[in-house]
Amino acid sequence: MRIRGKNWSTPALVYLAAALIMAYASFRLPQLLPGDFVTAMYAGSDVTLNAEQAAELRAFYQDTQGFPGYLRNLATLDWGYSHAFMAPVSQLFLQALPWTLLLMGTAHVLSTLLGFVLGVEAAWRRGSLMEKAGVGIMTVLEGVPEICSGVLLLLVFALSLGWFPAAGAQMAYADHTFGQWIADVLHHLALPLATLFLAYLPGNFLLARAGMVMVLERFFVVAARAKGLPPLRIRYAHAARNALLPMVTRFGLRFAFMITGALVVETIFSYPGLGTLLFNAIALRDLPLVQGIVLFSSIMVLVINLGMEYAYNLLDPRVGHAS
């Protein structure tokens, strides 16, 4: 497969293989459990199944059609039925997905933009007191996991000061106009968003700064300075675009962390996204739901990472030619 003259087959194949491995693990793992695990699992759960439901669940986990049949079911949104929530898994997943995308997407975009600008400015003012303080603060922040910052924000701003709601994504049963509804959603989004923003920002800042420090030593920057170009133009038009690359390459590695953090943050603030759904599914031992969320979040991660790989090749054509 060649797009724009570059060889695409390898990354696409790698991600396809990873997706198939995840799907196979999800298909095969339940069959490796000994004995009647449906009864054993749901015995410890708050959900009681009647005989018919238990039989249905056992049939769901019985391998009657093999792996290709399982894949066909996945493709047709037939991911099983959640007995804890009395709804098809795909429906629950698609209901929760927009909230997670809203939360993670906003946090990612904001932290990338701000982290990049701050990192570039810090590198430009290298050695100044401001830069040193900035690097110090960001390094400390990088050491605070989402669990801790999230709980602290919850205690201070939701419990102590009462400025923000402690749970949910919107007021239930409220009769809002569209404008009020947007304001209400943003009000609920503020604390989980701030937690994720604080967690993603330091990594972006430190990467942008490190990349920029190296770029600033290159001759073309010296040449731009010698020409007497305005500093703002040197910084952004000449240097900073080259500092973008390390941020893009490290994205794939950081993404797995970001997902884990988002799961925890949603749970802390009871935000109705995939993280909270997964938390409830685990607590209720709702196996089809756990499987559905895990599998389809993984596939989304893979698709996004493949997209980043494509973006990277567009940003830096040298990579495509080298491989």
Place this chain on the structure above:
Amino acid sequence: MPIICWIHGWAMHLDAGRHIGKDSWLVTGISILLFLGFLAAAGPFLVPHDPYDISFSPLRPPSADHWLGTNDGGMDILSELVFSLRNTVIFGVTAGTAGLVLGVVTGLFSAWAGGWTDQVVMRLADIVLAIPSVMVLILVAAFFQPSPVVLALVLAGLAWPTTARGVRAQALALKNSLHIKAAQRMGGSGRYIIARHLMPELFPLYLINFAAKTRMAVFMEASLAFLGLFDPGEKSLGLMISYALQYYYLDIWSNWLMPPIMLLSLLIMGTTFVTISLEKMFDPRLRKTV
């Protein structure tokens, strides 16, 4: 003997003592980790109570007998905290060590073997790297409810590719250097060269990767425990936070919720400081400029 080789390898790269003393982040990070390591190792012998003893009256504020009070189950929070820290550290170190060993072995093997073997191992590394490890851990934990050690090993089985890539790249560069060629011409076997030349010379990479992997594993352990994927009877910082959070509206958050949060932050901060300063110290591109 291997230890002497490693120290020798370390000294070959730079004058270690001088650099370590100068970097205040590294000193801070190592101090934090030493303190927490001591607490995790010796703490269980120092605390006054058995963390599983439920005979005290529940939800008590701090007192002379219970420095951090008691939790909802009537357990001594201080004792619970120390045991939790210990379990979290053990998880991190297990996953970090196993992941490092796997990565170093596959990376060296791949670089030394070359050809088809190298291609196959590296494509496998690409695939494993693409799989989001937290999802696999959730799946395994939800279905099998294994002990934390098993989960740590599963995590290590998913975390080796970054190390393998780094080790392979450096080993390939070394493989073509003159002193390795000389050792080969003098009749050194592959095993001898890997053990006595390649492995010691890559020592800084091991440190960086071990610190980074341990950091990731601690973060994962706390998150997974918080999400309820560990045995609820297990002691872990993530589980403690998750239980204490259910009572956050009571006044006891200062003695129940804050201590595990502080310890977890310190633990991750310590490993972060060490990772960042080691990366800075050994990155050939940054070394000149920093």
